[in-house]
Amino acid sequence: MSRAFCIPGILFLLCAFVLNFLVSISLPYLTALDIARTHFGDGAIQQTNVQGIAEIRFGIWAPCYYNTNDDRTCLRTGHGYSVEIANTRQTEAITVKSSWTRGLAVHPVAAAATFVALLLSFSTHVTVTLLASLVSFLAALITLIAFAIDIALYALVRHEMKKLEIGANTNTAPGFWMTLVALVLLLLAGCTVCFGRRRDRLSGATTTSTHTKPSFLDRFRRTKA
Numbered sequence: 608m609s610r611a612f613c614i615p616g617i618l619f620l621l622c623a624f625v626l627n628f629l630v631s632i633s634l635p636y637l638t639a640l641d642i643a644r645t646h647f648g649d650g651a652i653q654q655t656n657v658q659g660i661a662e663i664r665f666g667i668w669a670p671c672y673y674n675t676n677d678d679r680t681c682l683r684t685g686h687g688y689s690v691e692i693a694n695t696r697q698t699e700a701i702t703v704k705s706s707w708t709r710g711l712a713v714h715p716v717a718a719a720a721t722f723v724a725l726l727l728s729f730s731t732h733v734t735v736t737l738l739a740s741l742v743s744f745l746a747a748l749i750t751l752i753a754f755a756i757d758i759a760l761y762a763l764v765r766h767e768m769k770k771l772e773i774g775a776n777t778n779t780a781p782g783f784w785m786t787l788v789a790l791v792l793l794l795l796a797g798c799t800v801c802f803g804r805r806r807d808r809l810s811g812a813t814t815t816s817t818h819t820k821p822s823f824l825d826r827f828r829r830t831k832a
Contacts, residue, residue, distance in 0.1 A: 619796035620725040620743065626789040627718035627750065630782045633711075634666020635681035641666045641780040642711065643761040645768050663692070664780065665703075665764060667711040686712050694771045701767040703760075710756040714786070717753050720746035721793065728796070743797035750790045757783050 633640050641664040662673040670690050671681040682688070687709035693700035724746050727739035761779055768775035 616739075616743075616796050616799040617725070617728050619792045619799065620721060620728050623746070623750075623789040623792035623796065624718065624721040624725050626785045626792070627714065627721050630785050630789075631667065631715040631718045633668060633714070633782055634664060634671050635669045635683060638664070638666075638671055638679065638681070640782040640785070641671070642757050642782045643764050643777060644780045645764060645775050645777040647771075647773055647775050660692075663690070665690070665708070665760065666782070667708075667714055692768070692771065694773050699771050701770050703764060703767060707760055707763050711753075711760070713749060713753040713756060717746060717749040717789070720749050721789070724793075724796070740797050743793055747790055747793035747797060750786060750793055754783075754786045754790055757786060 629637065630640055633642075644662060644664040646662050647660060659674045660672050661675045661677075664671045664673075668686065669682050669684050669688060671679055673679055687705040689705040689708070690703040691700065692702075720742065724739055724742040727735055727742055730736060730739070757779075761777070761783065765777040768777050
C-alpha cells in the first residue's frame with residue numbers, strides 16, 4: 608500500500624489503541640479516567656459506611672468516592688458493580704445496579720480489536736491490508752457499542768442523582784470523551800486503508816495498460832522491419 612496512506616493509517620490505529628487501552632484500565636488504577644462523575648453540593652452518605660461524600664466517579668471496574676478533604680476511597684468490586692447512595696437526611700436513596708455497569712467491560716474488547724488491526728496494518732500484502740481495514744471497522748463498531756453504553760450510564764446516573772435533592776451535578780468524564788476520539792480515529796484508519804488499497808489497484812491497472820497496448824505507428828514499424 609502507498610506510504611502516503613499507510614503511515615497515517617498506522618498512526619490513527621496507534622492513537623486509537625492507546626486511548627482504548629487507557630480507558631480500559633480506568634478506576635481504581637487510573638483514577639482520572641472515569642466515565643461519569645457526580646459532584647454533591649450538600650454532601651451525601653454512601654450505604655457502605657463511606658460518609659461525607661463530595662464526589663463519586665464511575666469507572667469500568669470500580670467506583671471511587673471523594674470526601675470534602677479530597678480523600679479518595681475506591682471500592683475494588685470488579686466487573687459489574689452496584690452503587691447505593693443516600694442523602695444526609697436519609698430521606699432519599701438511589702441505586703445504580705450492576706446491570707448498568709456490567710456492559711462497560713466492552714471497552715477492553717474494543718482495545719483488543721484495535722490492537723489486532725494495528726498489527727495487521729504493518730503488512731504491505733494486499734489481502735492483509737484489506738483485512739486490517741475490516742478489523743478497523745470492526746473495532747470501530749465495538750467502540751461505538753462501548754460509547755453507547757457510556758451514554759446510557761451517564762444518562763442513568765444523571766437522572767438518579769437528581770432524586771437525592773442535594774444539588775448533585777453529574778458530568779461526563781475523560782474516559783467518556785477518549786472513547787469518542789478513539790471511535791473517530793478508527794473510522795479514519797479504516798477509510799485510509801481502503802483508499803490506499805484502491806489507489807494501488809488503479810495505479811497498477813494504469814501501468815499494465817501502458818506497457819501492453821501498442822500504438823498505431825508500431826504496426827507499421829513491425830511491418831517495415
